[in-house]
Structure formats: structure tokens, C-alpha cells
Amino acid sequence: MSVARLTTYNFRNLLSVAIDLHPKLNFFVGDNGSGKSSLLEAIFFLGHGKSFRTSKVEHLASYETDNFVVSVKDVNNLQLGLSKHLHTGVTLIKINGERHARLSELAKNIAVQIVTPESFKLFFGGPKERRRFVELGMFHVKHDSSKQWREFNRVLKQRNACIRHNLDKATFDYWTSLFCQLSEDVAEVRNEYITNLIAELPFWLELLLPSIADKVTVQYLQGWPQKKNLIDALSDSHEREQAFGYSIYGAHKFDVKFLIAKQALESQLSRGQQKLFLLALTFAQAKLIARVNRVKPILLIDDIGAELDANSRESLSTALSVLDCQVIITAIEEGVLQPFINNDSVTNKESSKNKYHMFHVKHGGILPVNNSVKIE
Ligand SMILES: Nc1ncnc2c1ncn2[C@@H]1O[C@H](COP(=O)(O)OP(=O)(O)OP(=O)(O)O)[C@@H](O)[C@H]1O
Ligand SMILES: [Mg+2]
Numbered sequence: 001m002s003v004a005r006l007t008t009y010n011f012r013n014l015l016s017v018a019i020d021l022h023p024k025l026n027f028f029v030g031d032n033g034s035g036k037s038s039l040l041e042a043i044f045f046l047g048h049g050k051s052f053r054t055s056k057v058e059h060l061a062s063y064e065t066d067n068f069v070v071s072v073k074d075v076n077n078l079q080l081g082l083s084k085h086l087h088t089g090v091t092l093i094k095i096n097g098e099r100h101a102r103l104s105e106l107a108k109n110i111a112v113q114i115v116t117p118e119s120f121k122l123f124f125g126g127p128k129e130r131r132r133f134v135e136l137g138m139f140h141v142k143h144d145s146s147k148q149w150r151e152f153n154r155v156l157k158q159r160n161a162c163i164r165h166n167l168d169k170a171t172f173d174y175w176t177s178l179f180c181q182l183s184e185d186v187a188e189v190r191n192e193y194i195t196n197l198i199a200e201l202p203f204w205l206e207l208l209l210p211s212i213a214d215k216v217t218v219q220y221l222q223g224w225p226q227k228k229n230l231i232d233a234l235s236d237s238h239e240r241e242q243a244f245g246y247s248i249y250g251a252h253k254f255d256v257k258f259l260i261a262k263q264a265l266e267s268q269l270s271r272g273q274q275k276l277f278l279l280a281l282t283f284a285q286a287k288l289i290a291r292v293n294r295v296k297p298i299l300l301i302d303d304i305g306a307e308l309d310a311n312s313r314e315s316l317s318t319a320l321s322v323l324d325c326q327v328i329i330t331a332i333e334e335g336v337l338q339p340f341i342n343n344d345s346v347t348n349k350e351s352s353k354n355k356y357h358m359f360h361v362k363h364g365g366i367l368p369v370n371n372s373v374k375i376e
Contacts, residue, residue: 001074001110002296002326003043010061010068011045012038013364014323020368022357023075025320026328027337030361036330038302039361040114042070043328046082047112047298048136049091049103058086073109080106104139104146111140111284111289111297117306120274124266127255136254137285138193141292145189152182152251160246171262179231179250187222193244193288194220194256200287208312209273209318212260216277219257224249272307279316286325297325304329305336330361 002024010016013035015359028036037053041060051060057094061068062082071094081094082103097184100106113136122129139146159165159175198218205213233249234241241248258265258277266274275337279301286297308316317339320327335369341356358369 001080002070002298003072004075005073006043006067007071008039010040010065011042011070012060012062014038014042014366015062015364016043017366019359020357020365021328022354023326025340025356026326027334027340027356027358028328028330028361028366029334029337029358030330030332032332034361035364035366036332036361037116037302038364039332039366040116040302040328043072043298043300044112044114046070046072046080047107047110049082051105052114052116057084060084061086078109080109082106084182106145107139109295111136111286111295112300113280113286113297114300114302115275115282116302117275120271120278123278124264124274127253129312130256131252131254133281133285134190134194134197134254137197137288138190140289140295140297141196142189142193143292143294145186148182148185148189151177152186155179155182156247156250156252163241163247164245166242176231176234179247180234183223183230183251188253190251190254191220191222194218196288197281197284199279200284204283204287204319205277207322208276208280208315212269212273212277215260216265217259217262219259221255221257223251223253223255239330241305272309272312275307276316278311279319283319283323286323290324299323299325299327301327304331304340305333310339316340317343334358 003021004023006017006019006021007012011017017039028039041051041053045060050057054060066087067083067085069081069083071079073079076172079094079096081092083092084090085092091103093103093106095105095109124135127130138149153172155175155178159179162172201216201218202213205216224230230249234247237248260268265277269277282299286299289295289297304313304316313336320340321343329337360367360369
């Protein structure tokens with residue numbers, strides 16, 4: 001979906017917001033602490049059921065309130081809503097007014113990706129963020145594998161419990177055998193997905209980081225030593241597993257490494273270049289999501305001015321005009337948005353009056369800027 005109307009109540013400092021978004025380009029400009037990241041956080045929350053900056057859901061409700069609501073509607077009137085009551089702990093998930101039990105039902109309809117000024121540090125900092133990134137793409141692109149992934153996680157939990165409680169050998173062997181089979185199955189689907197992602201990447205690198213586009217190689221690490229069967233790797237590391245108390249190998253331990261001339265990419269690129277690289281990868285993933293045609297991706301970019309110089313923003317604007325998805329961008333100053341606003345490849349395609357929506361954010365209030373025209 002792309003969001004036509006966004007409504008939030010009591011979300012951080014956004015006490016009451018109801019705004020109409022442009023199907024393609026949206027800008028939110030405001031001072032530090034005005035509520036820009038909170039707005040992106042609200043949209044992200046709807047797509048993921050959690051925040052990108054806190055694991056404590058109670059931090060999302062406005063001070064001294066007990067509940068918050070985020071809801072969106074697309075041009076076809078598909079309506080998604082998520083509300084949380086802190087006192088009762090109840091999360092209400094609604095699709096077109098009907099209650100649903102699972103967040104994944106909501107997430108099926110809205111594919112939200114985000115790049116913040118911190119993203120690239122987290123992304124290159126450890127495997128957790130890279131895994132999250134790939135899992136999101138797979139959820140939307142290879143949705144059929146979601147059931148397999150759930151089953152894998154169920155078996156992983158059982159196997160970990162066997163390790164922790166030192167259960168009998170027959171029970172342990174039963175779960176280990178199931179775990180190995182599912183790991184192989186998951187790793188195979190993931191390998192397919194990552195192969196497609198790697199194939200899509202050079203196009204976006206060519207636009208955003210042409211100087212390294214043909215120098216990047218990507219390694220997919222399946223989660224256990226490449227040259228070993230998982231079952232052998234696990235049996236060789238039995239004592240270590242006992243000491244740790246969980247499965248140290250398996251499909252949950254996968255990773256993706258990015259290299260330039262066999263060296264870790266992050267040790268060679270500047271901060272701005274790392275951010276551009278992550279943007280290229282995010283665009284590649286958005287393209288794969290868009291291609292399966294189930295759900296149109298939404299891309300959130302927080303504080304677009306951070307780390308990027310005018311040339312980089314120019315390249316980013318070109319890349320965005322090629323990407324067919326809804327983009328929501330925040331900035332502290334309107335000046336940094338010039339390359340995006342003046343982009344001819346955007347303006348030529350659409351009426352010059354209707355190329356983006358711009359909003360000013362002030363003390364949690366969001367006001368459309370007059371010259372950014374509403375879609376009729
Ligand atoms: N639960 C909450 N209730 C009310 N206000 C909150 C809550 N949590 C945070 N805030 C406040 O909301 C304001 C908006 O924060 P936000 O991070 O969205 O600002 P921002 O516009 O992204 O600023 P910056 O440009 O510095 O990134 C801040 O002043 C913050 O202190
Ligand atoms: Mg912010």
C-alpha cells in the first residue's frame with residue numbers, strides 16, 4: 001500500500017495528527033525535537049508492531065496518557081489500524097474495521113523500510129540488524145516461506161530448551177534432526193532471496209556510489225561452517241553449546257558480509273558512503289518487494305541531510321525518482337530538500353503542481369505547506 005491518509009493519537013508528542021500524503025514524495029521539515037522522527041516511528045510501528053528506537057512500547061504513548069493509536073488508509077480505502085492500551089496491555093489490530101489477532105496480518109499489507117542517521121552504524125555494527133533487514137525483505141518477497149520460518153523458530157526454541165535442561169539423548173536427537181532439516185530448508189530459500197538481492201544491487205550502486213559499484217562482493221553465510229553438514233558442525237561443538245546454553249549454529253545464525261577487495265566494506269568507506277551503500281541496498285530490497293506485486297513498499301528516510309553532501313543528495317534524488325514507491329523524508333532545514341524538489345525526472349512525469357507534499361512540524365503539530373497541493 002501507499003498511505004493516502006495517516007492518523008495518530010497520543011503517539012509521543014504527536015497528540016492528534018490527520019494528514020494526507022502524496023503517493024510518491026513527502027517531506028516533513030521541523031526543528032530538533034519537533035516530532036519528525038516520531039512521525040516516522042508511528043508509520044514504522046504500524047508496519048512492524050514495534051519501534052525502531054525503543055523496545056519499550058510504553059515509551060510511545062504521549063506522556064500521561066494510557067493509550068495510543070496509529071491508522072492509515074490507502075487510495076482504495078484499505079484501512080489498517082493499531083492501538084495499544086498500556087494499562088490492560090491490549091494491542092488492537094484492525095484491518096478495514098475488523099479485529100485481527102496477529103501483527104503479521106497487518107504487516108502483510110504494508111512494507112515499511114527505514115533509513116535513519118544511525119542505521120548504517122547498526123547495520124555494519126553486528127549481524128542482528130543485517131538479519132532483520134533480510135528477514136523483512138523475505139517476509140514480503142517470499143511470503144510462502146513465513147510458515148517455514150515460524151516452524152524453524154519453534155523447533156529452535158525446543159532444541160535450546162533441551163540444551164539448557166540437559167534432556168535425555170533421544171529427545172535431544174529428535175529435535176536436532178528436525179532442526180537440521182529445517183535449517184537446510186530455510187537456508188536454501190534465503191540463499192535464493194539473497195542471490196536476487198545481490199543481482200539487484202549494482203543498479204542502485206551505479207546511481208548512488210558509482211566509484212565502488214563494480215568492486216563490491218557479497219558473501220552469504222548460511223549460519224554454520226560452509227564446508228560442513230550442520231549435524232556434524234553441531235556434534236563437533238556439543239560442549240560449547242552446553243556451555244552457552246543455546247544452538248550456536250543453524251539458519252538463525254546467518255549473515256551477509258559486504259566486501260571491497262576482500263576487505264570489510266565498512267572499514268574502507270566513509271560514513272556518508274556507508275549511508276549511501278545502505279540506501280542502495282534498501283532500494284534494491286524495495287525493488288524486489290515491489291516486483292512481487294503484493295504490496296508496494298514505503299520508504300522512510302529520517303534526517304536526509306545527515307552525512308550527505310549536495311552531490312550525494314542529488315544522486316539520491318535521481319535514485320528515488322527511478323524507484324516506484326512512496327517515500328517519506330524528514331529534514332531539519334528545507335534547504336537540503338532542493339535536489340528532491342527540483343528533480344526534473346519527477347516533475348516531468350507528473351503535473352508540476354502535484355509532485356510532492358510538504359509539511360512543517362512544530363511542537364508535535366503537523367501543518368501542510370500551502371504550495372504543496374493535495375491530491376484530488
Ligand atoms: N512519550 C512521549 N510523549 C510526549 N513527548 C515525547 C515522548 N517521547 C518523546 N517525546 C518528545 O517528543 C519530541 C519529538 O521527538 P522527535 O525525536 O520526534 O524529534 P525530531 O523532530 O525527530 O528531532 P531531531 O531533529 O532532533 O531528530 C521530543 O521533544 C521528545 O522529547
Ligand atoms: Mg529525529
